[in-house]
C-alpha cells in the first residue's frame with residue numbers, strides 16, 4: 001500500500017464491481033479524490049456528488065472538474081431524505097465529519113443506509129475516534145445489509161490530523177440483501 005491507503009482501498013473495492021451494472025452512483029460526502037476515482041473507474045456512469053451545504057473546501061474543486069456526468073448537490077444527508085435510487089453509494093471519509101456539521105455518527109450512518117442502493121462503500125480511518133468501524137459492521141448485521149468485503153491497510157506514512165494520527169484505513173463493500 002502507498003501512503004494514502006484510503007485511495008488504494010477505494011480503487012480495490014471499486015475493481016470488484018461491474019462497470020456495466022453501476023450506472024447511477026452517489027458520492028456521499030464528495031471531494032476531488034473520491035469523485036475523480038469514481039468517474040475514471042466508471043466512464044459512462046452518472047454521479048450525484050453530495051456536499052454539506054456551503055462546504056466550499058469541496059465545492060470549488062469538484063465544480064472545477066466540470067464533468068457533464070456529475071451533478072453537484074448541496075444537502076445535509078441527515079436533514080433531507082434522498083429519494084433517488086442508486087446502484088452504488090460511496091462514503092469516502094464522510095462519517096468522520098458527522099460532528100463537524102452538528103450530526104452524530106450513528107445518525108449519519110443510518111441516513112446513509114436509508115439511501116436506496118444495491119452497493120455501498122464506506123471508507124475511513126481506523127484510528128479516528130469519531131468513527132466506529134465495529135458499529136458499521138454491527139449495523140449491517142442487524143439490518144438488511146451484508147458485508148461482502150472488508151479491507152484494512154496501513155499507510156506508509158501516518159496521516160496526522162488535529163485529533164488523531166491515521167495509521168490505518170479501513171473499507172467495507174456492503175450489499176443490500178432486500
Ligand SMILES: C[S@@+](CC[C@H](N)C(=O)[O-])C[C@H]1O[C@@H](n2cnc3c(N)ncnc32)[C@H](O)[C@@H]1O
Nearest residue numbers: 029030031032033034051052055076077092097
Ligand atoms: C473529508 S471530506 C471527504 C471528501 C471526499 N470524499 C474526497 O475523497 O475528497 C467529507 C465530505 O463529507 C461532506 N459531509 C459531511 N457531513 C455531511 C452531511 N451531513 N451531509 C452531506 N455531506 C456531508 C463534506 O461536505 C465533505 O464533502
